[in-house]
Amino acid sequence: MKDRWPLFWLALHRRRRMLGALLLGMVAFEALIVVVAGALAPGDLFSSGGKGPPSAYQAFSGSSGNVSIASYPGLLGAGLTHPFWIAMQLTAIGSLAAAAVAADVESGTVELVMVRPVSRSRLLAERTAALLAVVLALNAAATVTVAAGVALSPGIHRAVPLSGVFAAGFMGIGFALCMIGPAMAVSAAGRRRSQVIGATIAIAAVGFAVNFIALAWTPAAPLRFLSPFHYYTPGDALAEGGVLWPQFGILAGVGLLGLLLAHVLLRRRDLAP
Protein backbone atom coordinates (compact mmCIF):
# COMPACT_ATOMS: atom_id res chain seq x y z
CA MET A 1 0.00 0.00 0.00
CA LYS A 2 1.32 3.42 -0.91
CA ASP A 3 2.46 5.74 1.87
CA ARG A 4 0.84 8.73 0.19
CA TRP A 5 -2.93 8.64 -0.20
CA PRO A 6 -3.31 5.20 1.41
CA LEU A 7 -7.11 5.39 1.48
CA PHE A 8 -7.17 6.23 -2.23
CA TRP A 9 -4.99 3.25 -3.11
CA LEU A 10 -6.85 0.97 -0.73
CA ALA A 11 -10.16 1.74 -2.44
CA LEU A 12 -8.68 0.91 -5.85
CA HIS A 13 -6.79 -2.14 -4.60
CA ARG A 14 -9.88 -3.71 -3.06
CA ARG A 15 -11.96 -3.25 -6.23
CA ARG A 16 -9.25 -3.90 -8.79
CA ARG A 17 -10.77 -7.08 -10.25
CA MET A 18 -14.22 -5.56 -10.62
CA LEU A 19 -12.72 -2.45 -12.21
CA GLY A 20 -10.73 -4.52 -14.67
CA ALA A 21 -13.87 -6.39 -15.68
CA LEU A 22 -15.83 -3.15 -16.07
CA LEU A 23 -13.13 -1.63 -18.28
CA LEU A 24 -13.07 -4.70 -20.51
CA GLY A 25 -16.85 -4.75 -20.64
CA MET A 26 -17.03 -1.10 -21.54
CA VAL A 27 -14.49 -1.46 -24.37
CA ALA A 28 -16.24 -4.55 -25.75
CA PHE A 29 -19.68 -2.95 -25.56
CA GLU A 30 -18.69 0.32 -27.25
CA ALA A 31 -16.78 -1.61 -29.94
CA LEU A 32 -19.95 -3.60 -30.60
CA ILE A 33 -22.00 -0.41 -30.85
CA VAL A 34 -19.60 1.07 -33.40
CA VAL A 35 -19.65 -2.15 -35.43
CA VAL A 36 -23.45 -2.24 -35.36
CA ALA A 37 -23.68 1.46 -36.30
CA GLY A 38 -21.30 0.89 -39.21
CA ALA A 39 -23.34 -2.06 -40.42
CA LEU A 40 -26.63 -0.16 -40.44
CA ALA A 41 -27.94 2.56 -42.69
CA PRO A 42 -29.36 4.81 -39.96
CA GLY A 43 -31.64 6.65 -42.37
CA ASP A 44 -33.47 3.42 -43.09
CA LEU A 45 -34.29 2.83 -39.42
CA PHE A 46 -37.95 3.43 -38.58
CA SER A 47 -38.58 4.46 -42.23
CA SER A 48 -40.97 1.67 -43.20
CA GLY A 49 -44.05 3.62 -42.08
CA GLY A 50 -42.89 6.78 -43.75
CA LYS A 51 -42.36 8.40 -40.34
CA GLY A 52 -39.31 8.81 -38.14
CA PRO A 53 -38.95 7.34 -34.66
CA PRO A 54 -41.15 8.71 -31.86
CA SER A 55 -39.74 11.75 -30.09
CA ALA A 56 -39.39 9.83 -26.81
CA TYR A 57 -36.74 7.70 -28.53
CA GLN A 58 -34.44 10.69 -28.15
CA ALA A 59 -34.07 9.41 -24.59
CA PHE A 60 -32.25 6.43 -26.09
CA SER A 61 -30.05 8.50 -28.38
CA GLY A 62 -28.82 10.78 -25.64
CA SER A 63 -30.41 13.92 -26.98
CA SER A 64 -32.67 16.60 -25.62
CA GLY A 65 -32.49 18.40 -28.97
CA ASN A 66 -33.15 17.06 -32.43
CA VAL A 67 -30.75 14.17 -32.76
CA SER A 68 -32.73 11.16 -33.93
CA ILE A 69 -31.72 7.64 -33.08
CA ALA A 70 -31.96 7.09 -36.83
CA SER A 71 -28.63 8.84 -37.37
CA TYR A 72 -24.99 8.06 -36.69
CA PRO A 73 -24.76 10.52 -33.76
CA GLY A 74 -28.01 9.03 -32.46
CA LEU A 75 -26.78 5.46 -32.78
CA LEU A 76 -23.45 6.20 -31.11
CA GLY A 77 -25.29 8.27 -28.49
CA ALA A 78 -27.44 5.23 -27.83
CA GLY A 79 -24.27 3.35 -26.98
CA LEU A 80 -23.50 6.00 -24.35
CA THR A 81 -26.96 5.98 -22.77
CA HIS A 82 -27.71 2.29 -23.15
CA PRO A 83 -28.79 0.47 -19.97
CA PHE A 84 -25.60 -1.60 -20.21
CA TRP A 85 -23.46 1.58 -20.22
CA ILE A 86 -25.53 2.98 -17.35
CA ALA A 87 -25.27 -0.29 -15.41
CA MET A 88 -21.48 -0.33 -15.71
CA GLN A 89 -21.21 3.28 -14.58
CA LEU A 90 -23.56 2.66 -11.66
CA THR A 91 -21.75 -0.52 -10.64
CA ALA A 92 -18.51 1.40 -10.33
CA ILE A 93 -20.08 4.43 -8.66
CA GLY A 94 -22.33 2.46 -6.28
CA SER A 95 -19.58 0.09 -5.28
CA LEU A 96 -16.90 2.69 -4.60
CA ALA A 97 -19.27 5.21 -3.03
CA ALA A 98 -20.55 2.48 -0.70
CA ALA A 99 -16.98 1.60 0.19
CA ALA A 100 -16.20 5.25 0.93
CA VAL A 101 -17.87 5.36 4.34
CA ALA A 102 -20.93 3.14 4.76
CA ALA A 103 -19.22 -0.16 4.02
CA ASP A 104 -16.42 0.64 6.47
CA VAL A 105 -19.02 1.46 9.12
CA GLU A 106 -20.96 -1.71 8.34
CA SER A 107 -17.89 -3.94 8.49
CA GLY A 108 -16.32 -2.16 11.46
CA THR A 109 -13.04 -1.33 9.70
CA VAL A 110 -13.83 2.36 10.14
CA GLU A 111 -12.65 2.06 13.75
CA LEU A 112 -9.12 1.12 12.74
CA VAL A 113 -8.92 3.88 10.15
CA MET A 114 -10.48 6.75 12.03
CA VAL A 115 -8.60 6.40 15.33
CA ARG A 116 -5.53 7.48 13.37
CA PRO A 117 -4.68 11.08 12.50
CA VAL A 118 -7.09 11.02 9.58
CA SER A 119 -9.63 13.81 9.33
CA ARG A 120 -13.11 13.07 8.08
CA SER A 121 -12.48 15.49 5.21
CA ARG A 122 -9.44 13.49 4.21
CA LEU A 123 -11.39 10.23 4.30
CA LEU A 124 -13.98 11.73 2.00
CA ALA A 125 -11.41 13.39 -0.26
CA GLU A 126 -9.31 10.25 -0.83
CA ARG A 127 -12.32 8.06 -1.38
CA THR A 128 -13.88 10.60 -3.77
CA ALA A 129 -10.58 10.82 -5.63
CA ALA A 130 -10.58 7.04 -6.08
CA LEU A 131 -14.11 7.17 -7.42
CA LEU A 132 -13.21 9.98 -9.81
CA ALA A 133 -10.20 8.05 -11.04
CA VAL A 134 -12.40 5.05 -11.77
CA VAL A 135 -15.08 6.97 -13.67
CA LEU A 136 -12.38 8.82 -15.59
CA ALA A 137 -10.87 5.50 -16.61
CA LEU A 138 -14.24 4.01 -17.49
CA ASN A 139 -15.32 6.97 -19.61
CA ALA A 140 -11.88 7.24 -21.18
CA ALA A 141 -12.11 3.58 -22.20
CA ALA A 142 -15.53 4.13 -23.77
CA THR A 143 -14.42 7.33 -25.50
CA VAL A 144 -11.20 5.95 -26.91
CA THR A 145 -13.02 2.86 -28.19
CA VAL A 146 -15.69 4.92 -29.93
CA ALA A 147 -13.07 7.35 -31.28
CA ALA A 148 -11.05 4.49 -32.71
CA GLY A 149 -14.16 3.02 -34.31
CA VAL A 150 -15.19 6.36 -35.80
CA ALA A 151 -11.69 7.00 -37.13
CA LEU A 152 -11.72 3.59 -38.82
CA SER A 153 -15.22 4.01 -40.34
CA PRO A 154 -15.26 6.73 -43.01
CA GLY A 155 -19.06 6.62 -43.27
CA ILE A 156 -19.53 7.36 -39.58
CA HIS A 157 -16.64 9.80 -39.50
CA ARG A 158 -18.32 12.00 -42.15
CA ALA A 159 -21.33 12.43 -39.81
CA VAL A 160 -19.54 12.43 -36.46
CA PRO A 161 -16.41 14.49 -35.84
CA LEU A 162 -13.86 13.08 -33.42
CA SER A 163 -14.24 16.24 -31.35
CA GLY A 164 -17.85 15.17 -30.85
CA VAL A 165 -16.76 11.77 -29.57
CA PHE A 166 -14.46 13.33 -26.99
CA ALA A 167 -17.14 15.87 -26.06
CA ALA A 168 -19.61 13.02 -25.53
CA GLY A 169 -17.04 11.23 -23.35
CA PHE A 170 -16.63 14.42 -21.34
CA MET A 171 -20.40 14.61 -20.89
CA GLY A 172 -20.20 11.04 -19.56
CA ILE A 173 -17.88 12.27 -16.85
CA GLY A 174 -20.46 14.96 -16.04
CA PHE A 175 -23.14 12.29 -15.70
CA ALA A 176 -20.87 10.26 -13.42
CA LEU A 177 -20.21 13.34 -11.28
CA CYS A 178 -23.94 13.90 -11.01
CA MET A 179 -24.33 10.35 -9.66
CA ILE A 180 -21.23 10.46 -7.45
CA GLY A 181 -22.37 13.43 -5.36
CA PRO A 182 -25.67 11.97 -4.11
CA ALA A 183 -24.12 8.50 -3.75
CA MET A 184 -21.36 9.89 -1.54
CA ALA A 185 -23.92 11.82 0.52
CA VAL A 186 -25.87 8.62 1.15
CA SER A 187 -22.64 6.81 2.04
CA ALA A 188 -21.57 9.60 4.40
CA ALA A 189 -24.84 9.29 6.31
CA GLY A 190 -25.49 5.57 5.85
CA ARG A 191 -24.59 2.49 7.82
CA ARG A 192 -24.96 -0.14 5.14
CA ARG A 193 -23.48 -0.67 1.70
CA SER A 194 -26.88 -1.72 0.32
CA GLN A 195 -28.31 1.72 1.15
CA VAL A 196 -25.76 3.40 -1.10
CA ILE A 197 -26.03 0.96 -3.99
CA GLY A 198 -29.82 1.04 -3.79
CA ALA A 199 -29.98 4.83 -3.73
CA THR A 200 -27.55 5.14 -6.65
CA ILE A 201 -29.56 2.74 -8.81
CA ALA A 202 -32.84 4.36 -7.77
CA ILE A 203 -31.67 7.87 -8.71
CA ALA A 204 -30.54 6.72 -12.16
CA ALA A 205 -33.58 4.52 -12.85
CA VAL A 206 -36.08 7.13 -11.75
CA GLY A 207 -34.15 9.79 -13.67
CA PHE A 208 -34.20 7.75 -16.87
CA ALA A 209 -37.91 6.96 -16.52
CA VAL A 210 -38.81 10.58 -15.81
CA ASN A 211 -36.90 11.76 -18.86
CA PHE A 212 -38.54 9.15 -21.10
CA ILE A 213 -42.05 9.92 -19.82
CA ALA A 214 -41.45 13.66 -20.16
CA LEU A 215 -40.43 13.18 -23.81
CA ALA A 216 -43.32 10.82 -24.56
CA TRP A 217 -46.14 12.62 -22.76
CA THR A 218 -46.46 16.37 -23.26
CA PRO A 219 -48.20 17.19 -19.93
CA ALA A 220 -45.21 15.70 -18.12
CA ALA A 221 -42.69 17.63 -20.22
CA PRO A 222 -41.61 20.04 -17.42
CA LEU A 223 -40.48 17.06 -15.33
CA ARG A 224 -37.60 16.46 -17.69
CA PHE A 225 -35.65 19.21 -15.97
CA LEU A 226 -35.48 16.99 -12.87
CA SER A 227 -33.74 14.16 -14.67
CA PRO A 228 -29.96 13.92 -15.13
CA PHE A 229 -30.66 12.38 -18.53
CA HIS A 230 -32.11 15.68 -19.71
CA TYR A 231 -28.66 17.20 -19.23
CA TYR A 232 -26.56 14.18 -20.11
CA THR A 233 -26.87 14.36 -23.89
CA PRO A 234 -24.00 12.56 -25.64
CA GLY A 235 -26.04 12.37 -28.86
CA ASP A 236 -26.15 16.17 -29.03
CA ALA A 237 -22.44 16.42 -28.24
CA LEU A 238 -21.65 13.90 -30.99
CA ALA A 239 -23.72 15.84 -33.50
CA GLU A 240 -22.44 19.28 -32.54
CA GLY A 241 -18.83 18.29 -32.09
CA GLY A 242 -18.44 20.08 -28.76
CA VAL A 243 -19.21 19.95 -25.04
CA LEU A 244 -22.58 21.35 -24.03
CA TRP A 245 -21.24 23.43 -21.19
CA PRO A 246 -24.51 24.54 -19.55
CA GLN A 247 -25.67 20.92 -19.30
CA PHE A 248 -22.27 19.79 -18.11
CA GLY A 249 -22.29 22.59 -15.54
CA ILE A 250 -25.63 21.42 -14.14
CA LEU A 251 -24.47 17.80 -13.93
CA ALA A 252 -21.19 18.76 -12.26
CA GLY A 253 -22.99 21.25 -10.00
CA VAL A 254 -25.33 18.56 -8.69
CA GLY A 255 -22.31 16.36 -8.07
CA LEU A 256 -20.48 19.08 -6.17
CA LEU A 257 -23.57 19.86 -4.09
CA GLY A 258 -23.81 16.17 -3.22
CA LEU A 259 -20.17 16.11 -2.16
CA LEU A 260 -20.68 19.22 -0.05
CA LEU A 261 -23.65 17.56 1.62
CA ALA A 262 -21.56 14.42 2.16
CA HIS A 263 -18.92 16.52 3.88
CA VAL A 264 -21.48 18.10 6.23
CA LEU A 265 -23.14 14.77 7.01
CA LEU A 266 -19.84 13.01 7.66
CA ARG A 267 -18.65 15.70 10.07
CA ARG A 268 -21.79 15.34 12.17
CA ARG A 269 -22.14 11.58 12.36
CA ASP A 270 -20.80 8.86 14.65
CA LEU A 271 -18.24 6.57 13.08
CA ALA A 272 -18.62 3.20 14.71
CA PRO A 273 -20.23 -0.06 13.71
Next chain:
Amino acid sequence: MDDVPAIEVTGLTKRYEDVTGVDGLSLTVRTGEVFGFLGPNGAGKTTTLRCLTGLLRPTEGRVRVLGLDPLGEHLRLAPRIGYLPGELRLYPELSGAETLDLLAALQGAPVPRRAELCDRLGLTAPILARPVSGYSRGMKQKLGLVQALQHDPRLVVLDEPTEGLDPLVQETFFALLGEAAAGGRTVLLSSHILPEVQRTCGRVAIVRDGRLVTVESVAGLREARARRIRLTFDDGQGRRPLGAAERWAPQWQDDRVDLLVPPSEVVGALRGLLALRVADVTVEEAGLDEAFLDLYRDGGPEEEA
Protein backbone atom coordinates in the same frame (compact mmCIF):
# COMPACT_ATOMS: atom_id res chain seq x y z
CA MET B 1 2.21 17.87 30.73
CA ASP B 2 2.30 15.06 33.33
CA ASP B 3 0.07 17.15 35.60
CA VAL B 4 -2.67 16.77 33.03
CA PRO B 5 -4.65 13.56 33.54
CA ALA B 6 -4.28 11.13 30.67
CA ILE B 7 -8.05 10.81 30.54
CA GLU B 8 -10.64 13.09 32.08
CA VAL B 9 -14.29 12.32 31.57
CA THR B 10 -16.97 14.47 33.15
CA GLY B 11 -20.66 13.68 32.97
CA LEU B 12 -20.34 11.71 29.76
CA THR B 13 -23.68 10.67 28.32
CA LYS B 14 -24.16 8.95 24.99
CA ARG B 15 -27.63 8.23 23.68
CA TYR B 16 -28.53 6.35 20.51
CA GLU B 17 -32.02 7.45 19.62
CA ASP B 18 -34.01 5.89 22.48
CA VAL B 19 -31.17 3.84 24.00
CA THR B 20 -28.71 5.26 26.51
CA GLY B 21 -25.27 3.70 26.11
CA VAL B 22 -23.48 5.74 28.77
CA ASP B 23 -25.21 7.82 31.41
CA GLY B 24 -23.39 10.63 33.24
CA LEU B 25 -20.08 8.81 33.57
CA SER B 26 -17.17 10.63 35.21
CA LEU B 27 -13.68 9.29 35.75
CA THR B 28 -10.06 10.33 35.70
CA VAL B 29 -7.08 8.25 34.62
CA ARG B 30 -3.69 9.51 35.71
CA THR B 31 -0.71 9.63 33.40
CA GLY B 32 1.36 6.46 33.62
CA GLU B 33 -1.43 4.43 35.13
CA VAL B 34 -2.68 1.01 34.03
CA PHE B 35 -6.38 1.50 34.52
CA GLY B 36 -9.02 -1.20 34.27
CA PHE B 37 -12.47 -0.59 32.89
CA LEU B 38 -14.64 -3.38 34.05
CA GLY B 39 -18.19 -4.42 33.39
CA PRO B 40 -20.26 -7.09 31.72
CA ASN B 41 -21.15 -6.97 28.04
CA GLY B 42 -23.48 -4.05 27.29
CA ALA B 43 -22.37 -2.02 30.30
CA GLY B 44 -21.14 0.89 28.15
CA LYS B 45 -17.42 0.18 28.10
CA THR B 46 -16.98 0.17 24.33
CA THR B 47 -19.17 3.24 23.91
CA THR B 48 -17.00 5.09 26.40
CA LEU B 49 -13.81 4.05 24.62
CA ARG B 50 -15.23 5.17 21.29
CA CYS B 51 -16.01 8.57 22.78
CA LEU B 52 -12.42 8.74 24.06
CA THR B 53 -11.02 8.01 20.60
CA GLY B 54 -13.29 10.46 18.78
CA LEU B 55 -15.33 7.85 16.95
CA LEU B 56 -18.51 8.78 18.78
CA ARG B 57 -19.79 12.24 19.55
CA PRO B 58 -20.92 12.52 23.20
CA THR B 59 -24.53 13.56 23.67
CA GLU B 60 -23.55 15.40 26.85
CA GLY B 61 -20.48 15.84 28.98
CA ARG B 62 -16.84 16.67 28.53
CA VAL B 63 -14.05 14.37 27.43
CA ARG B 64 -10.35 15.21 27.48
CA VAL B 65 -7.65 12.76 26.45
CA LEU B 66 -4.03 13.81 27.03
CA GLY B 67 -5.50 17.27 27.58
CA LEU B 68 -7.15 17.35 24.15
CA ASP B 69 -10.68 17.11 22.81
CA PRO B 70 -10.93 13.80 20.91
CA LEU B 71 -13.22 15.29 18.28
CA GLY B 72 -12.10 18.89 17.92
CA GLU B 73 -8.38 18.13 18.27
CA HIS B 74 -8.41 14.67 16.73
CA LEU B 75 -5.45 15.27 14.45
CA ARG B 76 -3.25 16.30 17.39
CA LEU B 77 -4.46 13.53 19.68
CA ALA B 78 -4.56 10.50 17.39
CA PRO B 79 -0.77 10.25 16.81
CA ARG B 80 -0.35 9.68 20.56
CA ILE B 81 -2.94 6.92 20.89
CA GLY B 82 -2.84 3.21 20.20
CA TYR B 83 -6.24 1.54 20.04
CA LEU B 84 -7.34 -2.05 19.85
CA PRO B 85 -11.08 -2.33 19.13
CA GLY B 86 -13.16 -4.91 20.94
CA GLU B 87 -14.26 -6.53 17.72
CA LEU B 88 -11.26 -6.20 15.48
CA ARG B 89 -12.30 -6.02 11.83
CA LEU B 90 -9.65 -6.06 9.13
CA TYR B 91 -9.72 -5.71 5.35
CA PRO B 92 -9.88 -9.38 4.34
CA GLU B 93 -8.09 -8.89 0.99
CA LEU B 94 -4.95 -7.48 2.59
CA SER B 95 -2.15 -9.56 4.00
CA GLY B 96 -1.01 -9.05 7.57
CA ALA B 97 2.00 -7.05 6.39
CA GLU B 98 -0.14 -4.91 4.06
CA THR B 99 -2.54 -4.26 6.93
CA LEU B 100 0.27 -3.08 9.18
CA ASP B 101 1.72 -0.97 6.35
CA LEU B 102 -1.66 0.63 5.68
CA LEU B 103 -2.26 1.47 9.31
CA ALA B 104 1.29 2.79 9.70
CA ALA B 105 0.81 4.98 6.63
CA LEU B 106 -2.40 6.34 8.10
CA GLN B 107 -0.63 6.89 11.42
CA GLY B 108 1.96 8.90 9.53
CA ALA B 109 4.66 8.06 12.04
CA PRO B 110 7.58 5.64 12.26
CA VAL B 111 6.83 2.19 13.67
CA PRO B 112 9.91 1.49 15.77
CA ARG B 113 8.41 -1.48 17.59
CA ARG B 114 6.85 -3.44 14.75
CA ALA B 115 9.59 -6.01 14.22
CA GLU B 116 10.04 -6.62 17.93
CA LEU B 117 6.29 -6.99 18.55
CA CYS B 118 5.78 -9.34 15.61
CA ASP B 119 8.67 -11.43 16.83
CA ARG B 120 7.40 -11.64 20.41
CA LEU B 121 3.84 -12.42 19.35
CA GLY B 122 4.91 -15.04 16.85
CA LEU B 123 3.81 -13.22 13.71
CA THR B 124 6.46 -14.55 11.37
CA ALA B 125 7.10 -13.31 7.84
CA PRO B 126 5.20 -16.23 6.20
CA ILE B 127 2.19 -15.56 8.43
CA LEU B 128 2.30 -11.84 7.67
CA ALA B 129 2.42 -12.59 3.95
CA ARG B 130 -0.94 -14.38 4.07
CA PRO B 131 -4.30 -12.62 3.59
CA VAL B 132 -5.92 -11.86 6.93
CA SER B 133 -9.10 -13.57 5.73
CA GLY B 134 -7.29 -16.83 6.51
CA TYR B 135 -6.22 -15.79 10.01
CA SER B 136 -7.60 -17.40 13.14
CA ARG B 137 -9.13 -15.13 15.74
CA GLY B 138 -6.00 -15.30 17.85
CA MET B 139 -3.78 -14.31 14.92
CA LYS B 140 -6.04 -11.37 14.13
CA GLN B 141 -5.85 -10.31 17.75
CA LYS B 142 -2.06 -10.47 17.66
CA LEU B 143 -2.09 -8.28 14.55
CA GLY B 144 -4.41 -5.93 16.41
CA LEU B 145 -1.97 -5.68 19.29
CA VAL B 146 0.92 -4.95 16.93
CA GLN B 147 -0.98 -2.18 15.13
CA ALA B 148 -1.96 -0.64 18.48
CA LEU B 149 1.57 -0.63 19.86
CA GLN B 150 3.88 -0.43 16.84
CA HIS B 151 4.19 3.36 16.92
CA ASP B 152 4.92 3.38 20.66
CA PRO B 153 1.94 5.55 21.67
CA ARG B 154 1.71 7.49 24.92
CA LEU B 155 -1.78 6.20 25.63
CA VAL B 156 -2.89 2.67 24.84
CA VAL B 157 -6.61 1.94 24.79
CA LEU B 158 -7.39 -1.76 24.68
CA ASP B 159 -10.89 -3.17 24.42
CA GLU B 160 -11.00 -6.85 25.45
CA PRO B 161 -7.37 -7.39 24.37
CA THR B 162 -6.89 -11.03 25.36
CA GLU B 163 -9.93 -12.38 23.51
CA GLY B 164 -8.77 -15.32 21.42
CA LEU B 165 -5.18 -15.30 22.68
CA ASP B 166 -3.73 -18.56 23.91
CA PRO B 167 -2.24 -18.61 27.43
CA LEU B 168 1.35 -18.33 26.22
CA VAL B 169 0.59 -15.26 24.12
CA GLN B 170 -1.41 -13.82 27.00
CA GLU B 171 1.78 -13.99 29.07
CA THR B 172 3.59 -12.02 26.36
CA PHE B 173 0.73 -9.53 26.32
CA PHE B 174 0.91 -9.05 30.10
CA ALA B 175 4.66 -8.53 29.79
CA LEU B 176 4.07 -5.89 27.11
CA LEU B 177 1.60 -4.12 29.37
CA GLY B 178 4.10 -4.17 32.21
CA GLU B 179 6.77 -2.70 29.96
CA ALA B 180 4.40 0.00 28.75
CA ALA B 181 3.63 0.96 32.33
CA ALA B 182 7.32 0.91 33.27
CA GLY B 183 7.99 3.18 30.31
CA GLY B 184 5.51 5.74 31.63
CA ARG B 185 2.78 4.94 29.14
CA THR B 186 -0.84 5.10 30.20
CA VAL B 187 -2.97 2.04 29.55
CA LEU B 188 -6.75 1.88 29.64
CA LEU B 189 -7.80 -1.75 29.62
CA SER B 190 -11.44 -2.59 29.13
CA SER B 191 -12.40 -6.11 30.02
CA HIS B 192 -14.94 -8.40 31.52
CA ILE B 193 -12.24 -10.91 32.44
CA LEU B 194 -11.58 -10.17 36.08
CA PRO B 195 -8.29 -12.04 36.60
CA GLU B 196 -6.58 -10.10 33.81
CA VAL B 197 -7.68 -6.79 35.32
CA GLN B 198 -6.65 -7.96 38.77
CA ARG B 199 -3.27 -8.94 37.41
CA THR B 200 -2.46 -5.88 35.35
CA CYS B 201 -4.29 -2.84 36.68
CA GLY B 202 -3.60 -0.54 39.59
CA ARG B 203 -7.07 0.99 39.65
CA VAL B 204 -10.32 -0.08 38.19
CA ALA B 205 -13.62 1.54 37.26
CA ILE B 206 -16.67 -0.67 37.35
CA VAL B 207 -19.61 0.22 35.14
CA ARG B 208 -23.10 -1.15 34.96
CA ASP B 209 -25.93 -0.13 32.62
CA GLY B 210 -23.84 2.78 31.38
CA ARG B 211 -23.26 4.15 34.85
CA LEU B 212 -20.20 4.20 37.03
CA VAL B 213 -20.52 1.92 40.04
CA THR B 214 -17.16 2.67 41.60
CA VAL B 215 -13.55 3.64 40.97
CA GLU B 216 -11.04 2.08 43.35
CA SER B 217 -7.65 0.52 43.48
CA VAL B 218 -7.78 -3.18 42.81
CA ALA B 219 -6.24 -3.89 46.21
CA GLY B 220 -8.63 -1.50 47.93
CA LEU B 221 -11.58 -3.01 46.17
CA ARG B 222 -10.68 -6.48 47.30
CA GLU B 223 -9.96 -5.30 50.84
CA ALA B 224 -13.02 -3.17 51.28
CA ARG B 225 -15.64 -5.32 49.73
CA ALA B 226 -15.62 -8.76 51.30
CA ARG B 227 -13.88 -11.65 53.05
CA ARG B 228 -14.57 -15.20 52.15
CA ILE B 229 -15.27 -17.41 55.15
CA ARG B 230 -15.11 -21.08 54.32
CA LEU B 231 -16.49 -23.58 56.83
CA THR B 232 -16.00 -27.31 56.48
CA PHE B 233 -18.09 -29.85 58.39
CA ASP B 234 -17.19 -33.51 58.59
CA ASP B 235 -20.46 -35.16 59.63
CA GLY B 236 -21.73 -35.81 56.10
CA GLN B 237 -25.04 -33.99 56.70
CA GLY B 238 -24.48 -31.42 53.99
CA ARG B 239 -26.55 -28.24 53.93
CA ARG B 240 -27.83 -27.02 57.29
CA PRO B 241 -29.16 -23.80 58.85
CA LEU B 242 -26.49 -21.23 59.67
CA GLY B 243 -28.61 -18.92 61.81
CA ALA B 244 -27.86 -15.23 61.41
CA ALA B 245 -25.17 -16.04 58.83
CA GLU B 246 -27.85 -17.07 56.34
CA ARG B 247 -27.99 -13.41 55.27
CA TRP B 248 -24.52 -13.76 53.68
CA ALA B 249 -25.97 -15.94 50.93
CA PRO B 250 -24.11 -19.18 51.78
CA GLN B 251 -22.89 -21.24 48.86
CA TRP B 252 -22.98 -24.92 49.77
CA GLN B 253 -21.04 -27.77 48.29
CA ASP B 254 -21.54 -31.03 50.20
CA ASP B 255 -20.21 -30.36 53.72
CA ARG B 256 -18.48 -27.13 52.75
CA VAL B 257 -19.94 -23.62 52.66
CA ASP B 258 -18.56 -20.25 51.50
CA LEU B 259 -19.84 -16.91 52.74
CA LEU B 260 -18.84 -13.44 51.57
CA VAL B 261 -18.83 -11.15 54.59
CA PRO B 262 -17.96 -7.45 54.84
CA PRO B 263 -14.67 -6.94 56.69
CA SER B 264 -16.29 -5.13 59.62
CA GLU B 265 -18.61 -8.02 60.29
CA VAL B 266 -16.19 -10.93 60.00
CA VAL B 267 -15.51 -11.23 63.73
CA GLY B 268 -19.20 -11.17 64.65
CA ALA B 269 -20.02 -13.68 61.95
CA LEU B 270 -17.27 -16.03 63.15
CA ARG B 271 -18.55 -15.90 66.73
CA GLY B 272 -21.91 -17.22 65.61
CA LEU B 273 -20.54 -19.74 63.12
CA LEU B 274 -17.99 -21.28 65.46
CA ALA B 275 -20.80 -22.28 67.79
CA LEU B 276 -21.58 -24.94 65.15
CA ARG B 277 -19.64 -28.21 65.00
CA VAL B 278 -17.12 -27.01 62.47
CA ALA B 279 -14.19 -29.18 61.41
CA ASP B 280 -12.22 -26.41 59.69
CA VAL B 281 -12.53 -22.69 59.04
CA THR B 282 -10.58 -20.36 56.76
CA VAL B 283 -10.95 -16.61 56.22
CA GLU B 284 -9.39 -15.05 53.15
CA GLU B 285 -9.52 -11.89 51.13
CA ALA B 286 -12.02 -12.25 48.33
CA GLY B 287 -10.81 -12.06 44.75
CA LEU B 288 -11.74 -9.23 42.41
CA ASP B 289 -14.42 -11.41 40.91
CA GLU B 290 -16.14 -11.75 44.27
CA ALA B 291 -15.78 -8.04 44.96
CA PHE B 292 -17.23 -7.37 41.54
CA LEU B 293 -20.21 -9.63 42.13
CA ASP B 294 -20.60 -8.12 45.58
CA LEU B 295 -20.79 -4.63 44.05
CA TYR B 296 -23.31 -5.81 41.49
CA ARG B 297 -25.46 -7.25 44.21
CA ASP B 298 -25.28 -3.97 46.14
CA GLY B 299 -27.08 -2.10 43.38
CA GLY B 300 -27.08 1.67 42.95
CA PRO B 301 -24.20 3.54 41.35
CA GLU B 302 -21.93 5.71 43.42
CA GLU B 303 -20.05 8.82 42.48
CA GLU B 304 -16.35 8.64 41.94
CA ALA B 305 -14.43 9.26 45.15
